[in-house]
Amino acid sequence: MAKLSFSPVSTLAQAGLSKLAVGFKKTTDSLSDSAGSAMGSATNSLIGGLSALLLVLGGISLPIGIALAIFGVSVGFISLSSFMISDILTPTIFFSKEGDEAGESISETKLAVISKTVTPTKLTNDDVSAGKEATYTITISTKSQTLENIVIDNRTTVSPRGASAFPDFKTDSAGNDITSFSIGTLNPSESRTITYKIFIQGDKYKNATISDTATASFRAADVVNSVSSSAAILVGEPPPPGDCTPASDGNPANGIETTSEELECYIAQVAAGKIEPKSRDNMANVMIRVMRMESGGRQCAAGTAGEIGVFQYIASTWRAGIKSSPDTDSGSGSISEYRSGRSTCWGIPGPDPVAIPPYDPSSIDFNWPTNCGGANKDCGAWDPYAQIDNTVWKMEQGGACIWEAYKKLYPGIC
Amino acid sequence: MFKLTLTNIKPLTILTSLTVVLIITGLLSLIFIKYSRQPSPASPTPIPYNPSIPPLKGRELKQPPNFEKELEKIKKYLPYDSEGFRIEYRQTLKMVSVNILATNPDDFIKTRQKAENFIKSLGVQDLCTLNIFWMPSQDLIINKSLDPKETITTGCFPSVNPKS
Numbered sequence: 021m022a023k024l025s026f027s028p029v030s031t032l033a034q035a036g037l038s039k040l041a042v043g044f045k046k047t048t049d050s051l052s053d054s055a056g057s058a059m060g061s062a063t064n065s066l067i068g069g070l071s072a073l074l075l076v077l078g079g080i081s082l083p084i085g086i087a088l089a090i091f092g093v094s095v096g097f098i099s100l101s102s103f104m105i106s107d108i109l110t111p112t113i114f115f116s117k118e119g120d121e122a123g124e125s126i127s128e129t130k131l132a133v134i135s136k137t138v139t140p141t142k143l144t145n146d147d148v149s150a151g152k153e154a155t156y157t158i159t160i161s162t163k164s165q166t167l168e169n170i171v172i173d174n175r176t177t178v179s180p181r182g183a184s185a186f187p188d189f190k191t192d193s194a195g196n197d198i199t200s201f202s203i204g205t206l207n208p209s210e211s212r213t214i215t216y217k218i219f220i221q222g223d224k225y226k227n228a229t230i231s232d233t234a235t236a237s238f239r240a241a242d243v244v245n246s247v248s249s250s251a252a253i254l255v256g257e258p259p260p261p262g263d264c265t266p267a268s269d270g271n272p273a274n275g276i277e278t279t280s281e282e283l284e285c286y287i288a289q290v291a292a293g294k295i296e297p298k299s300r301d302n303m304a305n306v307m308i309r310v311m312r313m314e315s316g317g318r319q320c321a322a323g324t325a326g327e328i329g330v331f332q333y334i335a336s337t338w339r340a341g342i343k344s345s346p347d348t349d350s351g352s353g354s355i356s357e358y359r360s361g362r363s364t365c366w367g368i369p370g371p372d373p374v375a376i377p378p379y380d381p382s383s384i385d386f387n388w389p390t391n392c393g394g395a396n397k398d399c400g401a402w403d404p405y406a407q408i409d410n411t412v413w414k415m416e417q418g419g420a421c422i423w424e425a426y427k428k429l430y431p432g433i434c
Numbered sequence: 435m436f437k438l439t440l441t442n443i444k445p446l447t448i449l450t451s452l453t454v455v456l457i458i459t460g461l462l463s464l465i466f467i468k469y470s471r472q473p474s475p476a477s478p479t480p481i482p483y484n485p486s487i488p489p490l491k492g493r494e495l496k497q498p499p500n501f502e503k504e505l506e507k508i509k510k511y512l513p514y515d516s517e518g519f520r521i522e523y524r525q526t527l528k529m530v531s532v533n534i535l536a537t538n539p540d541d542f543i544k545t546r547q548k549a550e551n552f553i554k555s556l557g558v559q560d561l562c563t564l565n566i567f568w569m570p571s572q573d574l575i576i577n578k579s580l581d582p583k584e585t586i587t588t589g590c591f592p593s594v595n596p597k598s
Contacts, residue, residue: 127515248515264492264526276485280569281524285492288527292493301593302496308567309592313582316575348483359576367485403485428582429592 127249131240133161136249138232143220145256151221153193154253158234160203161211167238170203172214175235180228188230192216203236220253227256275351275364278404280317283330284308287408296415299430303415306426307408313425319404320365322355322373326386328401331411336384337422338401339391341410347393351402366402371395492526500563505530507557508564516552518545533569539580542570550588562590 126135137157158172176189176198192198198216206212220230235248264285267277287307294303314332315321325334333341352370353362375386384390392399400406420426421434505523508514508530514521518541520533532549536542546568550561558564566587574580586592 126511129517245517247517250513250515264490266487266490268487276487278487282490284527284529285490286488288493288495288529289491292495299593304493304495305565305593308495309582309585312567312569313575313580313585316569316572318572318575321575350483350485361572367483369483400483405488425582429586431583 127247129245129247131163131165131245132167132236132238132247133163134234134236134247134249135159136232136234136251138251138253141251141253143225143253143255145226148220148222148225148255151219153217153219154230155215155217156232156251158201158214158249159211160206160236160247162206162208164208165240166205166207167240168205170206170212170236170238172201172203173235173237174199174201174232176218176230176232178225178228178230180224180226189218189232193219203238220255225255229254272367276367277364278317278319278366280312283311283317283404283408286405287311290408291412294412294416296420297418298420298433301430303412306415306420306429307411309429310411310420310423310425313429314423317404318358318363319351319402320353320358320362322353322358324355324376325379326373326375326381326388328353328373328388328398329407330404331407331423333401333407333410334386335388335391335399335401336386338410339399341399342413343400343406343410345400345406347397348400349396350398350400352396353402366404369396372398372401494526494528495565497528497565498563500560501528501565504558504560504563508553511556514552516549519549521549521553529567530564531567531569533571535571537571537573539574539584542574542580543584546584547588561587 126133128134135158139155140152143152143154158174160170160172175187178186178188190197190199194217196216198218201214203212230253231250232252233248233250235246237244237246239245264282266282267279269277288304291304291307292302295301296303296306299306311317311330315330317330319330321327321329321332323332327334328338339346349369350367351365352368352372353365354371354373355376357365372388375381375383379386381387388398388401389395414420414422420430427434508521509523512521512523518535522531522533523529524531532546534542534545534549536545553561553564553566564587568585568587570580570585
């Protein structure tokens with residue numbers, strides 16, 4: 021916030037790391053009072069004890085008193101343990117097309133056009149119980165250049181409602197491989213069409229989207245290029261476009277997976293009916309744009325000031341949130357893991373990010389254990405839904421300017 | 435012969451007194467250490483963490499006037515994949531989104547402009563009306579190298595309220 025005099029906040033803002041200020045002062049005061057109270061109590065005990073010793077022992081009490089004082093003050097410091105966490109793989113969320121046009125898409129580059137169609141584009145659940153054939157057609161056309169070594173890589177994925185997607189269909193109805201097609205060379209303005217059929221049968225296809233993507237890679241003028249196209253079959257009542265289905269596989273051992281798409285669904289759900297008071301823009305519109313710039317909707321996002329999550333909160337600002345849950349270990353992650361592509365942090369207990377220079381790792385503002393009650397405690401900050409709820413609240417309070425992305429998206433407001 | 439005079443017993447008295455004082459000191463020190471450690475508060479018991487995913491229903495975003503009219507011009511082509519970008523329409527949210535694969539801000543801007551030109555080529559007259567959400571690739575987000583303003587369609591304002 022503009023009124024804050026806390027210098028690291030403005031430094032962070034200049035670095036484009038969005039932070040946070042609502043309630044910062046209050047949090048700091050609260051923590052200082054608590055620490056001061058504890059220290060005062062310990063000091064009083066020491067003074068009492070030393071006084072008694074002095075009465076009895078005279079001059080020799082001093083070394084003992086000093087030793088005790090050192091002992092008494094040293095208790096209570098928190099040590100952070102080192103940690104190592106292996107990468108976690110999460111299910112991929114695949115796109116599904118809508119309505120009657122589910123079965124076709126085209127892609128075009130300056131070198132080639134590829135299209136993929138499927139018939140039928142819709143099946144009922146009874147169809148897949150009994151078994152039904154679907155016909156796919158892939159067409160690749162060249163433009164003005166010769167394309168060599170054309171290979172089409174073909175991948176089919178099934179996305180059932182409320183469950184994780186899985187790869188499927190490596191052969192056609194006759195048992196021929198459909199994962200790869202070698203085309204060879206196509207001269208300018210030539211085209212090639214591939215047609216194959218798959219047989220769909222089984223309960224696992226009920227209420228699912230069967231997505232099929234063909235990617236053609238080729239060489240043109242000694243440069244390798246690629247172009248891809250998708251087609252999809254909707255079975256029963258699959259997830260509607262927009263994919264508001266949770267990505268979690270339901271296995272707590274893997275953590276709790278989320279996608280940016282499902283988080284945007286939740287943002288729309290809780291904020292589409294609200295107005296962000298500073299910009300007077302729709303709050304969901306604001307939040308989705310800010311989240312995309314802060315974290316891209318990635319729950320593992322961590323920053324150099326120890327920021328956590330989809331809206332990149334530092335510890336002290338998060339602690340001041342209305343939904344904060346002290347003493348909670350909601351997840352684990354670090355900026356190095358995030359940079360290396362880790363994608364699931366929520367629900368996997370363990371250490372939290374530590375600030376790195378130029379931010380002071382010992383600063384209370386960036387320190388999650390200090391703010392949240394001990395080692396590995398993060399006040400629930402890894403929960404992306406809690407991040408959204410808190411952000412709605414902060415924006416309703418007029419706190420949107422704490423995000424650097426907001427200030428740049430809506431210049432002149434903050 | 436040792437004489438029990440005050441002069442002779444003085445060192446002994448001092449030594450004995452000192453020994454007694456040291457014993458008392460030790461005992462008192464032990465007592466003090468024992469009781470001074472007890473008042474320190476016990477570690478807080480962690481609250482069991484039982485997260486839940488709220489029911490997801492989604493909700494249509496508020497969009498500018500004429501959004502549907504312009505959307506109709508591109509909807510049948512979506513999703514559309516091309517070099518460096520993918521255009522999607524998310525019906526549940528009533529939202530047009532473009533994912534851009536770029537490794538640096540310049541690349542992002544060029545690819546965004548290319549996608550804008552493609553959408554215009556489909557007959558869209560007012561790109562701002564589509565309120566497109568441009569999504570940068572992860573590298574640009576991590577490095578914070580992309581100005582958030584570049585995630586707004588060229589010549590447009592991020593607000594869905596035309597008066598903003």
